[in-house]
Amino acid sequence: MIWEILPRAGIVPSLFLPPMTTTLQMLVVEAPIYARHMLVTLQEVGIAMIFACGGGVLCGLAIGGAASARQIMLPMFSGLFAVPLVVLYPLFTAWFGIGSESKIIFASVYGFLPTLLGTAAGVQTVDRQFLIVARSLGATRMQKLWHVYLPATLPTVLAAFRLGGALAIVGVVVAEMLTSTAGIGFLISKYRTLLDSPRVYAAVVLVLVLAIAFDGLVQVLERRLGIAQQQSGRSVGKRSVASAVA
Template sequence: MKLTPTQTRYLIIAALVVLWEVLPRAGLIAPLFLPPLTQTLAAGFGDARAYASHLLVTLGEVAVSMIFACGGGILVGAVVGSVPKLGRLLLPLFSGFYAVPLVVLYPVFTAWFGIGSESKIVFASIYGFFPTMLGTAAGIATIDPHYLVAARSMGATLPQRIVRVVVPAAIPTVLSSFRIGGALVIVGVVVSEMLTSSAGIGYLITSYRTVLDSPRVFAAIILVLILAVAFDALVQLAERRTAAWRQAGRAAAKTARGTRPGGAMQPASVAP
């Protein structure tokens, strides 16, 4: 019997869950390093109120950071990718900034913005901004220019070219950039909470790690994993919802690009 990729993934997850429970119980892994899954879940449910309150803090910081990192990254990337001269000027600069390990600059953010949510939001926003912006700019810059030329020659207005050609053609890359940038935002918030904070899931991880309470540490890590998986699932849902739009956009662009056998442009009207 041949398993589908989905079935294989579920089988791998089930195997990891079983190993997580069996290996510590059998003494093959010290519970200090990896407590049994049931013990971890019991610790998490036992302190559900505390985890929920700290999770709300993390979710708030992630939501605000997403707006600045992904929203700003997509906006700036669209502008930079649409203007070749601007792209040649700024992309090498942004790529150089992206190569810098930003975690070493976090003490600077805490000195500027304090140890509250502000420093976490700034750090996570910058952490997720660069991959989102660079990916969006690359996606828009690689759109076939013939599509835009053909649509413009057929009388398409600027809004029609953006909606019917640019956006559908760039959506796959934009969503991929959004997925990477959003994941880095989550990582940035949790890491910054682990370094200096008095609330949040990262703070719980550091606090319980200090007293060697491994079950509660792993319960907090499970929450972070759930948050990351939920975000990835939302992006996949957006990809499925925009699939028909992308196909329609490519069809419209190909129609606008249609030519006679001799190579001349066939007359066609652009739908409003």
């Protein structure tokens, strides 16, 4: 592979790009250390995704489905999303300390905004006939959100979920690199300071594995919901509302 050939041939200095075999050897030799720090990162990422993805989808459905809330709150969230939140991370450490709490909250906010905006944008594309049927059947607001908006926006919601989850992973790792004593981001920052390139790349490989695993889980979810997605533009909304209100 190119990763192995370039440093071995001296084309790229090993300080900048260590051979792949050396990097993988570090993962094997120091597996307990990487496993311990990976567990910390996984815990922080898992909690952050609950707030970022779960909260973002729910808030996006609620805001996107209400015209008044959409007009008032979407411009505000869009403006916040344009702000590079990394520069605000010192505020998170000042408010919540340098422990896991600041990492989780920072990553939650980092992934929450794109998830909310993507979901709200999908809600605005829902066929209005579904809403007319829902109102004629006397559906409540919660029934509209759960049985009309969510089924009709599944592709958009899953795309927003994928983006929000990926940014939650990035948020945790970046926060660990800035101020932390544990986690994969901490190892990257530590070994970078020591100019230990093989160990730095070993930690980076673990971050890539985590991101790829998350994307794979989303793809599995998409395949399992494939039938619902195919029907979302046709009759799922009407049947869901009819069955819920009946």
